[in-house]
Amino acid sequence: MDLDLRKLRYFVTVADRLHFGRAADELHIAQPVLSRQIRALEQDLGASLFTRDRHGVELTDAGRQLLADAGPLLASTHAVRRRVSAAARGNRRLMVGFRAGIPVMPAARAFEDRHPDVVVDVQRIEGDNQAAMLLDGRVDVGYVRLPIDEAGLRVTPLYTEPRVAVLPAGHRFADKEEVTEADLAGEPLVWHGDPSTQPTKRPHPNAGYPVRGVDETLEHVAAGRGISFLARSASVFYSHPDVVYVPIPELAPDQVCLAVAASHTSLVVDDFVTAAQSTAEITAECGNYEMWQRGGDAVTRHA
Amino acid sequence: MDLDLRKLRYFVTVADRLHFGRAADELHIAQPVLSRQIRALEQDLGASLFTRDRHGVELTDAGRQLLADAGPLLASTHAVRRRVSAAARGNRRLMVGFRAGIPVMPAARAFEDRHPDVVVDVQRIEGDNQAAMLLDGRVDVGYVRLPIDEAGLRVTPLYTEPRVAVLPAGHRFADKEEVTEADLAGEPLVWHGDPSTQPTKRPHPNAGYPVRGVDETLEHVAAGRGISFLARSASVFYSHPDVVYVPIPELAPDQVCLAVAASHTSLVVDDFVTAAQSTAEITAECGNYEMWQRGGDAVTRHA
């Protein structure tokens, strides 16, 4: 009758490993049990999920579909647990995640004016975990930068901001007023995020070094392992003696959005989204936040 | 460990009825079983969900949070079942839902050019079921009209279109070129949708008659039970001898969006969204779809 989430979790493990024995090992159950559970799941769904021919387990079309759906589904069950526990503790906290350089406090203050009983917590998130943090409920709402996997999320565009190139101090373009993408073509790239989550979408197809967070980016660039790109506002908060920032106006601007887990039904969250939208308009248009207005053109709001 | 969806479904029933005995009856299980299952769920979540004091069961804060989350979660499990079954049948179909008057075929044709192997099915949806149809997978993608409960959905705005007032033939404004909201203030309203799903958000707070679909709306208006409002394009497809349409330019325009279940991860769906966005731009701007470009006053009237 109801989908069995335990079997679904087992399925995900088998689908990842494509090996019953090792999957069972990881799940700390015996292999025969796993075989039976998967078969039961197949019977329940009325579809075979794996082809077990000689030497090798392979996903069927149905299996691929289930694997694609299972992740968000399991994540949202975890999110439900978190939210219920929070509500049971008489939760008056809202966890707001943000990528480096995005100002959270204006929206938080506007929000706390309307909800004096709710405490806003803020927490840094990174490109490689921003979606997961939202999906499993570790943050209620997140200021994210594109690209992001929208599956399971409600994503509201806020504004865009130009990007800067991050170059080692001795770089041949380090003294330029600005650079173009063509100038830097062929340079090895220090890219932001885990290669398994965002293998495409990087500005250059070059091999390079995967990093987490702005600090690591700066260290790698300073060490001469490559160059990188940052949203301009992020560059304001981080500096390194052996690194320089050079505007690269040609590069597509960084898009800042507000994201909420699609399963997250809460008036409090909705109110924060509203507050964030109006304060984003103010920061973008009036520039009462210094770093937005630093040099160059004002940040443009994204339609 | 894993959330138990059976218990969750039981919980939803109890939370709806606020009565263990009747909930058990509806679930076709014995009442003691239900009591134990709910208690087990409370223990599993580490939170009490109901206050069972004398004469009445009441939801706690945690229970309200769980009730809000449980619906989308259970719906998405049904959606997963549907999608897996579809994939197992070697599904090459895409079910597209649409509200009355929204042209689907341009996007469907553009989509089928890119996916000759996929058959696009279209299906009418209504304001009171548009979200549910998407959430439980009965349609893969939906052309919806706002307002819609965005929980569990990814909603992409497409365009807006003006609305018309729907008046009985003998109405005092039936011969006007256009009317304003103030003109019609105080008129009883035939509103679209189930009162439990959209009790707010109607243009007027008047009492009125809930209906499903455009046909019923016209019947009620023709019978003199009230007036109503429609997107202009919807009015093109439906006529009634005793009903006239009058433009009401002042009223906020109807917003047409494309919605997808947030849990629905599929390249095919993403491609349809892309196709819909570009064709929406074309229909809105170039007017190769007649009814979109009809001049504001060219709305059809029926004496």
Add this chain to the structure above:
DNA sequence: CCCGGTGATGCCTTCAGGGTATCACCACAG
């Protein structure tokens, strides 16, 4: 003070989920 209706408890049965031992199959080394 009893009575009807509520949800909770106690006890039993059934069956799904877990374990161990083993089989059937196949590639490959000797």
Add this chain to the structure above:
DNA sequence: CTGTGGTGATACCCTGAAGGCATCACCGGG
């Protein structure tokens, strides 16, 4: 050609949770 290692499937048993039935504890209204 045959043994061997490694794969997933099958057989069989045990435990615990879900279900049913009977009953209790509680409380408001005659």
